Amino acid sequence: MRLACLYAMEARCSSPRRALIRLCTIFGVSKEVETMVFSRECEELAAQAEALRLLSLLFDGPSPSLLPVVESLEGLYRGDREAVELLEGMAESLERDDLVALQVDHARLFIGPFQMIAPPYASLYLEAGDRVDGEVTRRIARRYAEGGLSLLPDEKRPADYVGYLFEFLSYLAFEVVRNGDKGRFSEMDQFAEEYVLGWVPRLFGLMQEGADTRYFKSFGKLGLEHLPIGL
Numbered sequence: 001m002r003l004a005c006l007y008a009m010e011a012r013c014s015s016p017r018r019a020l021i022r023l024c025t026i027f028g029v030s031k032e033v034e035t036m037v038f039s040r041e042c043e044e045l046a047a048q049a050e051a052l053r054l055l056s057l058l059f060d061g062p063s064p065s066l067l068p069v070v071e072s073l074e075g076l077y078r079g080d081r082e083a084v085e086l087l088e089g090m091a092e093s094l095e096r097d098d099l100v101a102l103q104v105d106h107a108r109l110f111i112g113p114f115q116m117i118a119p120p121y122a123s124l125y126l127e128a129g130d131r132v133d134g135e136v137t138r139r140i141a142r143r144y145a146e147g148g149l150s151l152l153p154d155e156k157r158p159a160d161y162v163g164y165l166f167e168f169l170s171y172l173a174f175e176v177v178r179n180g181d182k183g184r185f186s187e188m189d190q191f192a193e194e195y196v197l198g199w200v201p202r203l204f205g206l207m208q209e210g211a212d213t214r215y216f217k218s219f220g221k222l223g224l225e226h227l228p229i230g231l
Helices: 016-021 023-028 042-057 064-076 081-096 099-110 135-146 162-179 182-195 200-210 214-226
Strands: none
Touching (some): 042 064, 042 162, 099 214, 135 182, 162 182, 162 200
8 A cells, every 4th residue: 555544345235256357347338327437336336446456556666476466457357358368468477578677668667767758647747847746746635635545654756646546546436335425426536537537548558659568568558448447
């Protein structure tokens, strides 16, 4: 956890495990609800939340320790053949490809040192000035605080980091699943539309275009074409 709050997937749904394996139903959303960012069905919402939580972890530096995360995502996406194939490729890359090459690619994409190919910060896409820690970052941090969350003291990345945004949306969704507070759907949708969906597809596109390794090319394509929200 990077946000200072603990939460688990203890849901009011009939079966949390069944919720996970039903993510495939999200990709067949009907036209009546296609403008909704999050599903209004409990089990599908729990699956979206878990997928976001797991995806947030994949932005960390690549290592074999991420294999269980990728494998869990394979289970969530098992009704989507292309997504599963992309995840299988990522798992194979973690197991077989040169770890140093993966770490170098991660640094090229997200860290620099001179220019990030795929900056993982919302403010660099949503705000003029080409810098983080601006107004967008402050607004996002306030939204975390309003939700009872804050960044852990040892976290060096700003609040608008994509991993934190995914984690926050996951937290909000799990809260709805656990507490049945359907009044929070509009808050969740609004936050996602304002601070995530307007730029994250661009991020994943830059990842797919700029990556040197199949791990990050596959991750970019997964996020660009199979993001579990905003369908």
